[in-house]
Amino acid sequence: MLIRLHFIHSLTFITLLISGLFLYITPTRTWFNKVQIPLVSVHVVTAVIYIVIILLSIRFLLSYTFNKPLIKKFNGYLILVFASLWIFSGATMYFQSSLPIVIRNNAVIIHDWCTFLFIPWVLTHSIGHFLHIRISWPKWWRTKAPLPDALQENSLQRRDFLKFFGIGILFVAIGGYIKWFLPTLSISSNEDKRRGYFRIYNVTDDFPRYEDTDWSLTINGSVNQTTVLTMDDVPLFPETTIVDDFHCVTGWSVHGVELKGVLLKDVFDHLGLTTSGKYVTAYSGDQTYYDSFTTSQILDEGAMLVFEMDGQVLKKTQGYPCRLYHPSMYGYKSVKWLSQLEFSKERELGYWQKSGGYDLNGYL
Incomplete structure (x- = not known):
């Protein structure tokens, strides 16, 4: 059962991720508008299916990871945390007309950042499975081996600390880099991003060239x-x-x-x-x-x-x-x-x- 849910979850998540990125990127959003494919509706319907899958998976996930190595628990709980953030921020965006501006603005920020920070994990997880690449995690992290004395005493070894900290910073940097530079097609180079930026939405892939003709x-x-x-x-x-x-x-x-x-x-x-x-x-x-x-x-x-x-x-x-x-x-x-x-x-x-x-x- 859990394997089936994992497969359905992966398929639904990839659909959400791709449709969300297509909505975020101006040229792709415009193309879907032009061919009259309701991408927003596709994204919303897929999100509802995803919520149902997450709710059905929680009991199986907690039971499955109870006696599993720490890396299994980490992967499962990481997905739950991000899924919760996506669901609550997405629901806020959907019902945003009845909420204060500050709440819906922060919901958009959370929804975006969760997506872009999660992309490095998705790529690492997917490539690792398909190519059978294994990162040399410590034995206590990837198996049921007992924790080393340093961890039991709440004192990480320098090597372990640098590895976890470095990978965490790398993931944040990659996701942040994508999030920061992807919208540049939609905004001017000198726009102050602290006050927000315009996401250019067109329903055609071209627009009138009034510099060449009189308006x-x-x-x-x-x-x-x-x-x-x-x-x-x-x-x-x-x-x-x-x-x-x-x-x-x-x-x-x-x-x-x-x-x-x-x-x-x-x-x-x-x-x-x-x-x-x-x-x-x-x-x-x-x-x-x-x-x-x-x-x-x-x-x-x-x-x-x-x-x-x-x-x-x-x-x-x-x-x-x-x-x-x-x-x-x-x-x-x-x-x-x-x-x-x-x-x-x-x-x-x-x-x-x-x-x-x-x-x-x-x-x-």
Whole structure:
């Protein structure tokens, strides 16, 4: 029974690890979005199966390791500790909308670090089994030999201490190295990681190249006049700057982001625009992504057209030259490369409402 559970556990864990890394790495996450494979759902369903396996395995694991060498106990208990951290942090991320920001942010950090710190152990464990490589552990660690006097007296020998300490530091260093440098494709080189970093999520593997073509924003539908804004029109409107925390529905946040642009209410007031539509759909210039709002959310709740972030013009991956931003909503409502605002009397479901079951309003 334990052998079967071990096999199922290994298969499920590898699926979780690979799907989690694919979600973490921008190009792979984008590819799965493009081919419409619900990777988030796959990861969540696999996680539920993994939890069931862990619960079924605990009694067998404790019974199996009771009279086994220390290395067997260490491997079993290490898996239980990391599994517990993954489960609790993952559950926190899944139900994060009802939890304080500090808790869900720390849950993301714990979930990430557990994964990357565990990768060296997975590689060592797997390669060792497949290639039948054995590390020259002390006899008392890998067999049921009696403990040496030094250990019984709680006094490690210098050689044993250096070996365990060195391997521990090596694993932490490898996992930390991967964790620290892997997101560099998603962030600028000078970003302060202490306040968090943006994980770039796109639904296509490319984006509009507005440095090569002129950008414009069309406001149409149930409005008194169809209007097309260009970059030349932006200085006509009052400039607004806010400092806000940017939150993603997956749990991560970036604190103290400076956003500069113009309020949509100011655009409407300055141009004398009115609308009879109760809803508005915001379309991205990537020709794929879109989301919807009530007209009140767009005009009365501080929604803005953002052109600069942290004192710099938006980067291409951040939605250059213009993205929509609502200060009380999650990042998936912040449509990048904004190209059209279409007002209507009926509300459209957004991209992630259709593809991922996200909340229609997306309030924090």
